[in-house]
Amino acid sequence: DQQVKQNSPSLSVQEGRISILNCDYTNSMFDYFLWYKKYPAEGPTFLISISSIKDKNEDGRFTVFLNKSAKHLSLHIVPSQPGDSAVYFCAASAGDDMRFGAGTRLTVKP
């Protein structure tokens, strides 16, 4: 039962361009959404989050957009940098329950 889906296993963008990572969810009880970034041999690190009462949250180069009616969120990274190359996980929570998508591997080419 995959309640959080990231349908693109990989994404490749040129340095300086925008990276857009997408995530869909099925459980309407989710009210808090997070993006984590993971490098090889490390645990996921928190990147940015958004509450269901908002539709946008921005932190530097990272912006998360939430479309509740479509049960869709996206992470925009602009401008993309080679150091952004990692696996990005979308997560959604309802109370204490947090579920993750399968991840999207982002490669930013110099």
Add this chain to the structure above:
Amino acid sequence: DTGVSQNPRHKITKRGQNVTFRCDPISEHNRLYWYRQTLGQGPEFLTYFQNEAQLEKSRLLSDRFSAERPKGSFSTLEIQRTEQGDSAMYLCASSSAWAENTEAFFGQGTRLTVV
């Protein structure tokens, strides 16, 4: 406090052996989570503690798996009679229950290989 700490980082064991992993959460965090991650997948929820109470267990957590958090601080995850399918990265995360919405912080994980 340098964050969530997990030990060991790597464990190779023979099928049928028991293994135990330890997680030390961020000291002021009272929620502690265990996840399992296999190749190409996101972290899958296993179980969750609030203080010393184990509040939720996933169906993924078979009878061979047991987790404890005896004093509401560190936690252990034991796998008995390991099988090759148990090979995965086991991740621990902690968060504070005092904030309504808050992120969980992950440790670096314990990579288990069952041979």
